């Protein structure tokens with residue numbers, strides 16, 4: 001069954017009070033880790049290895065708090081004028097995402113706080129132009145749609161896989177945002193190089209093919225060539241929102257070289273699967 005991996009975690013972990021205590025910030029982290037380790041065999045079996053692997057990094061606070069910290073940091077860096085957005089509006093949209101989004105057989109490692117960060121940044125930053133590289137079936141970028149529609153902006157969703165590209169377009173249409181986004185099934189680097197307008201926001205979530213003959217395009221290494229292609233298109237003050245950023249990952253060496261040369265504001269959010277926000281100088 002497809003859908004957010006977190007939904008499965010929530011379902012399975014409903015029977016484990018220590019997890020609820022962790023989410024509420026009521027359990028010291030070493031105790032949380034020790035309990036996870038003690039239950040490893042059982043939880044791996046119930047959750048599957050890839051979901052179990054994320055258990056250690058699920059934040060010990062609400063998605064609201066995690067998001068607010070990022071927004072406050074962006075406001076301090078003067079990248080946002082305000083850090084408050086309409087929570088009631090967010091909850092309405094979240095309900096829509098939970099009930100209307102068609103995942104088919106696809107799973108996503110976008111966690112609740114990561115969707116909320118994308119939603120809130122888009123609401124407060126009001127991008128007019130957004131490019132999503134490796135948009136998959138559109139789930140992460142969909143969170144930016146209400147903000148983008150409010151600013152009458154336009155997003156390009158690029159993915160090389162035709163099935164996910166079609167599904168992203170279908171979901172954007174179902175959500176009612178067809179005028180604001182277009183899914184293009186093509187290589188993100190090529191599309192970025194061809195772009196002849198400037199970008200307010202760039203989202204990176206591609207995962208290059210493991211059999212790509214060019215090593216620097218495999219896995220998350222692809223962020224390097226993508227940011228090289230996108231950085232000059234991004235306007236000064238523009239935002240790069242990335243998934244799966246691991247400061248220790250050698251795959252990201254080229255990516256960090258470009259980022260360090262162009263973005264003084266770098267916010268690594270405390271999210272489950274490594275959301276980072278960069279602001280171009």
Ligand SMILES: C[S@@+](CC[C@H](N)C(=O)[O-])C[C@H]1O[C@@H](n2cnc3c(N)ncnc32)[C@H](O)[C@@H]1O
Nearest residue numbers: 108109110134136159160161187188206207208
């Ligand atoms: C698997 S998704 C990332 C999943 C995401 N982190 C999540 O949890 O929802 C990565 C996507 O990058 C796409 N991709 C790989 N190389 C690409 C390229 N050169 N241009 C555009 N998309 C690409 C893949 O087709 C895939 O859909």
